Amino acid sequence: MNVALVSRIVPVQLRESRRAHHMVERSMVVYRRGWVMIVSGFFEPLFYLLSIRVGAGKLVGDLDVGGQMVDYATFVAPALLAASAMNGAVIDSTFNVFHKLRYAKTYDAVLATPMTPGDIALGEIAWALIRGVIYATTFAVVIVVMGLADSPWIVAAVPIAVLIGFAFAGVGMAVTTYMRGWADFEFVFLATMPMFLFSGSFFPLSRYPHALRVIVQLTPLYHGVELERAAASGRFGAGSFVDAAYLLALGAVGLVVAARRIERLLRP
Amino acid sequence: MAPTTEPLIRAEKLSKRFGAFVAVDGIDFVVERGEAFGFLGPNGAGKSSTMRMIGCVSPVSAGTLRIFGLDPATDGTRIRGRLGVVPQQDSLDEELTVYENLVVYGRYFDLPRSVCRERAYELLDFVQLRDRANSRVEPLSGGMKRRLTIARSLMSEPEMLLLDEPTTGLDPQARHLVWDRLYRLKQRGVTLVLTTHYMDEAEQLCDRLVIMDNGRIVAEGSPRQLIERYITREVLELRFSEADEADAASILDLVDRAEALPDRLLLYTDDGEQTLEHVHARNVRPLSALVRRATLEDVFLRLTGRSLVE
């Protein structure tokens, strides 16, 4: 009976996907040689946070957030973590996937084996998430070392980053399967850039006119930012469940669409 | 338990459509265990589409197809687990080294890691690429890439190997190396299914073959049988200067069949030398004369009016 239930919920593209971990294995072999790039990822959050503390932080001073005075760097740091989780997932699921799909034809060979399109979609997303975990952990460590975390709940920042990554990797991969050429990537950029800048990351949402505030609250990164801020300050609320559910749903939908599209693209 | 005499592939009225375009038009064929079976035909004949259906990477549009007695629509994963595939485009993983390509591919079949490593080295020796094990894929020559692809296809020790145009684009030396390796595999009992537009390849490798044109099968049999059935043993090729072309028309009655190509005249006869004597006896002096064995190319020409290589 349980099997029947799973069969109805899990879409057919993912039903036989028991081999997704081989895609992860493959990525690990590739990156074993590129470990320098992964390790150097540590510098990015360091640079950004330092520049905030030394630069804009000194100019902006403290902000009133929900009744508490927070210095600017503490305000921005969790948002930057969320944004970097988004960017990492997007790059992995669009850029890299598109290259493999269209030019390297890497997936063609994979599909001639017992691997299925569902395996590929799941495996690539899983790898994006693993990289996200490594990166988010590094970022969280930098935040703690720079004294920008107010609560031990900061450890939740890593699973939250995974959730953000899952949402964007799912959507990213789905979108990538519709792209026709490198030029289409501009649209990806046009989506992530405004989100990065305007999801309440650099200045509080309370400064927006009401209409804009509503629009921002409909976008995914906003929810990621809210969750990360909650983790850094230790103040979760009912809204946190909504944030988490939103991201989970987005990722799931993206995953299914991606698997279906890959099937159609590679098995005409 | 299926009897051992059950064919590995059985196709009935197999069709493949892409929208309005019919690539494969209701073909029937059977592939027996242990044989080397070929699809011979020009580009666009539907060979690759057929191979992709057998390889369970392209859904069947109409008709039945059974591989190992299984239906690709429901058991695609299982079937692919027992196949080895050498596609037309190598599609090697350019982010991995030669050795890693083999190991990772083996892992897709759930083979244990130690087995993958061991077998990778064995296969690199088999295709003579051991010294390039740690090289990236990009700088390899076309022949090396093809050999790597063949090695890759053998990682799972498949019962049946599908090869789509295995030596297209290779220089003669590389071609002979590939043929040699395939022949050895055949001796080990691996069933080979290949497509090609090279008649020498079909003659060399295949026990049985079908000739395809425009999505249909126009002939079937062993290379020997096809030649005996459709054409004579030998062919006399004559070239004429422009001035003497009228002569060309006058000797046509010497044989039952003749074919006029843009640059030469083919006379089909069981004894080329004798026919040539007859030609000379009539005082016709061609620019050049060549007596050769009849090939599958001639069979194809006979059946479709076109040559295999356009």
Add this chain to the structure above:
Amino acid sequence: MTTPMPLRIFEHQLVAYRRLWRGTVVVSFAQPVLFLLAFGVGIGALIDEDVAASRRIGDVPYLAFVAPGLLASACMVTATVESTWPVMSAIKWSRQYHGMLASPLTSTDLVHGQVLWIAFRSMITAVAVGLVLIFPDDTRSVGLFGSVLAGVLTGLAFGVPITAWTASVDRENLFFGLQRFVVTPMYLFAGAMFPISQLPRPFRAIAYVTPLYHGVELSRGFALGTIDSAAFVHVAVLSAFVVVGYLWARRTYPRRLSP
């Protein structure tokens, strides 16, 4: 009177660009504009409330302070993008350069063509940002022309040496290193977003030798009308980067593209 070779290359790229421009203009235009909105207007509102902060940036609204900086930075980014991936592509993937060299073109022509192209793309970015800066009162000034020129010079100061470098390396992974360790730190610390007087002294010294610092100072000086004799230093430093980069490219191009 035949067209000079570099111009022919430029022409070729222009034609190719006709198909791509819509995409890149959106990004070259949209990114600086969005950044201006977020930082200039968004964060700017927070900064302008603080008198001490305003004094530190020269008693101008933050938008007026940061916009010319972003102009120069945008040119840096554009030039970097144009001198990494497309050059590697022309060498290795599309192999456009090899095709061109089969004609009477020489590798020197290719270098000149690339320099022209970087200048052109930087100019487009600089003009796009400059156009946006016409709207707010604080940034509307004749000096914007000077800022645009400063942007072009900044673009060249990055694009030309990086082009030379691209022709000397083989792995594209290094581009990510360039982004991570050169472009991003400069973007953050070279004075575009905040005055480098806020940096600890040893880092200030590092900032002085970066091309972006000089590009930002030049661009800001023109836009705010605070330009002084230091401008000669800025122009000199930027030009030095261009010249050194050019000479370097003249060596790496033939070496990489020799048959």
